[in-house]
Amino acid sequence: MRHLLSAGDLTRDEALLVLDTAAELAQVSGRSVKKLPTLRGRTVVNLFYEDSTRTRTSFELAAKRLSADVVNFSAKGSSVSKGESLKDTALTLQAMGADGVVVRHSASGAAHRLAEWVDGSVLNAGDGTHEHPTQALLDVYTMRERLGRLDGLRVAIVGDVLHSRVARSNVLLLHTLGAEVTLVAPPTLVPVSVHTWPCSVSYDLDAVLPKSDVVMLLRVQAERMHDAFFPTAREYSRRYGLDGERFARMQDDAIVMHPGPMVRGMEISAEVADSARSTVNEQVANGVSVRMAVLYLLLGGS
Ligand code: CP
Numbered sequence: 001m002r003h004l005l006s007a008g009d010l011t012r013d014e015a016l017l018v019l020d021t022a023a024e025l026a027q028v029s030g031r032s033v034k035k036l037p038t039l040r041g042r043t044v045v046n047l048f049y050e051d052s053t054r055t056r057t058s059f060e061l062a063a064k065r066l067s068a069d070v071v072n073f074s075a076k077g078s079s080v081s082k083g084e085s086l087k088d089t090a091l092t093l094q095a096m097g098a099d100g101v102v103v104r105h106s107a108s109g110a111a112h113r114l115a116e117w118v119d120g121s122v123l124n125a126g127d128g129t130h131e132h133p134t135q136a137l138l139d140v141y142t143m144r145e146r147l148g149r150l151d152g153l154r155v156a157i158v159g160d161v162l163h164s165r166v167a168r169s170n171v172l173l174l175h176t177l178g179a180e181v182t183l184v185a186p187p188t189l190v191p192v193s194v195h196t197w198p199c200s201v202s203y204d205l206d207a208v209l210p211k212s213d214v215v216m217l218l219r220v221q222a223e224r225m226h227d228a229f230f231p232t233a234r235e236y237s238r239r240y241g242l243d244g245e246r247f248a249r250m251q252d253d254a255i256v257m258h259p260g261p262m263v264r265g266m267e268i269s270a271e272v273a274d275s276a277r278s279t280v281n282e283q284v285a286n287g288v289s290v291r292m293a294v295l296y297l298l299l300g301g302s
Contacts, residue, residue, distance in 0.1 A: 003115045003122045004294055007133040008172035015176055019141050022286070022293035028065060029288060039068035042299050045098040047090065047114075048125070049075040049105045054260055054284055055125045055134070059102045062291035068299070071098070086110060087117050094118045100299050103127070108165075121298040129163050129224065135259050136169035138290040140177060142283050143214055146255050151178035156208045157199075158184040159218035159240055159267050162191050162229070166259045167218060171199045184208050186240065188229040205240055209250055216257040217242055217267045233266055243269040255279050 001014065010018070028034055044063040048056055056072070063070045073093065075081075080089060090101060100121045103111050108128030115122040126132040144150050155174055161167045161183050174181050181199035183190065194201055202208050209215065220236065230236040237243075242256065247269075250256075256268070256278045264270050273280060 001298065003111075003124075004133050004298065005111050005115060005122065005124045006131050006172070007136045007169035008131075008176075010133075010173065010176060012176050012178075015137070015140070015173060018137055018290065018293050018297065019144060021297060022137075022141055022289040023145075025065075025292045025296065026286070026289040028292070029285070034065050035067060036065065037067050038296055038300055039063065039066040042068045042099045043071065043097050044068045044100045044102065044295065044299070045071045045073055045093045046125075047073045047093065047101055047103045049080070049086075049103075049110075050126065052104055052125070054287060055104065055132075058284070058287040059123075059125065059134075059291050059295075061288050062295055063100075065288070065292055066295055066300075068100075068295070071096075086114065090114055090118050094120065100295065123294060123298065126165055128165065130165050131169045132165040132259075133169050133173070134287070134291055134294060135166050136173040137294070138283055138287040139166075139170055139216070139257060139259070140173055140179075141286050141290050142257065142279050143179075143255070145286070146279060146282070147213060147253075150174070153179040153213050154211055155179050155181045155214040155216065156184050156205075156212040157181060157216045157218065158205060158208075158242070160189050160220045160229075161185045161194070161218065162189045163221040163224040164218045168197070170216065171197050175199065182208050182212070184240070186230055186236070205242075206246070206249075209246060213251065213254050214257060215242060215250065215254060216259075217262075219259070219261060219263055220266055237266055241265075241267055241269065242272050244271045247272045247275070257283060259283065 102123045104125040108130035111124035175198035
């Protein structure tokens with residue numbers, strides 16, 4: 001495999017190879033010297049056209065822990081403001097010797113287009129409302145680490161599915177790995193094409209909660225909403241938010257996940273987000289190991 005553009009491109013064996021490699025590489029993060037020479041002499045460009053805290057910093061850390069040279073490119077403050085296109089920006093960075101390009105862009109399909117233009121590997125770090133494959137990989141890694149299995153796991157993905165690239169990538173990858181996914185959202189926040197996704201759909205969180213091993217909340221993406229998708233934030237929270245009272249009705253060993261950034265008080269209450277069964281911070285830590293694994297597998301060859 002040369003690029004990582006979609007979680008749906010991964011076979012079961014390829015996905016498990018990423019997870020197993022990440023588990024090996026996680027040991028590096030526990031050492032006093034957190035560095036391997038694997039990607040010495042290689043250059044990774046982080047090409048971010050959209051804001052990011054977790055994905056950008058963890059890709060940077062991952063590449064540095066593998067001894068790659070890292071260039072952080074942000075559209076803000078670059079010649080993009082003078083009208084330079086994605087293609088010309090990418091070709092400029094390639095001319096400087098980029099072996100791998102990690103790209104986040106507001107346009108769905110941007111990573112696929114980039115892969116047609118550059119010689120190196122392209123890693124999709126989130127394209128519009130389409131996909132975020134490394135988020136799904138770190139999420140399934142966290143589920144396997146916490147619960148010990150993926151096969152037959154019942155996963156509820158709750159909230160703004162319509163605007164979520166995390167939801168699509170997770171549905172595709174979890175299906176490949178044998179989990180059963182239920183999307184839970186108001187009808188207005190479910191994509192019309194959802195019948196083509198390998199999952200079921202419910203509008204009733206209270207019915208799905210007691211049957212779930214994993215409850216993954218999605219951020220309500222106000223910046224992508226150009227319409228009224230629900231009456232009020234309070235009404236959304238009442239029907240689809242995970243508060244302490246709902247949390248108490250989950251199975252005793254079920255976990256709560258969120259890709260971040262969280263809107264506390266909207267899709268998740270502070271007491272749930274900070275509980276011992278919330279994996280939010282583990283997901284971030286695992287993101288470094290998973291992104292090290294992906295960089296190692298894509299760029300580590302001769
Ligand atoms: N989960 C995630 O993609 O977070 P960032 O937008 O901070 O990278």
